[in-house]
Amino acid sequence: MIFAVLATGPSMCQSFADQVLGRARVIAVSDSYRLAPWADALASTDFSWWRQHPEAARFRGRKFSGMVDYQNVEGVEKLAGESATNSGLLGVKVAVLMGATTVLLCGFDLHSPGEHFFGRHGGSLRSTTAQRMEAFKRQFERYQPRGVEIINCTPGSALRVYPTASLNACLAEPALHGS
Template identity: 30%
Template sequence: MNGRAKVIAINNSWQLVPWADILYACDFAWWERYRGVPEFEGLKLSVDASACRRPWGIQKVGLNKHDDGLELMKLGTVGWAGNSGFHCLNLAVQMWPAKIILVGFDMRVDLGLHWHGPHKGLNNPSQRNVERWRRCMDAVAGAIREFGIEVINASPTSALKNYPKMGLMEAMEC
């Protein structure tokens, strides 16, 4: 290990952190729209088999679509919970880090859909979607703590309730 934090970018977030270690998107339509993001040099992951069959260099992540909880028995497989953020949290937990910092996990639509605005021509979250996402994310907080992994929510406007909140710089220092 080089001691550097590992960074997982979700969907368009790779544009904010083009040096991320991993780019994850669960939706084939997103991968297709961005043609597999050829300019991203890190590991590309998805649960979508169609995206992984394209010549874009995307590696397959398994999906337990029958469970909205964490998948810990099969490494490289995630619980469903309906969103990429949960999938990435599940993958990060499988890496057994000491700490996970959530950035951009607002889990709400009343302040806007995404930092980059709505996806054009792709699905965008509804209030019903984000309610489920919050419920699933908050439901696994206790289990993650029991594994000795600290999860800090550095998303200033996040609606998540079960993760301590602090600013990004403070979260990275503690």
């Protein structure tokens, strides 16, 4: 089963969300749910993000966090053992939990600390530092789920642990990816 995980990197855009609609199951990461309000699930590790975006509690799909204080947000499930995972990787793990055999990564730039498709975080949210960005890359390097193909469909991504391909190519040949 093909899943697309829509992260919040600078390359994320409405056209990525539109391309996967009806062609893959979708996990939205943090603010990307605004581009894909119809997604199957929403994942955000950061408790502060959930508190700053109370409207996300009305998201109709499943909602996941990795933080211990997730229970203060109505309807959010905690993914066991995920208290230190970045939100993008949490989204990938949610896709695997929900039965993914292929995961397509969109918006996983990982080269512009603190930058997102919507600009920089405001309010109480801290921007990712260059050091944290490197730690995120190491988290992805350690995550190699058995029986799941992960393909990075983010143009120009600094995340090099998974093979890359265009989103169009991956969606055009679903039989090649366990659909």
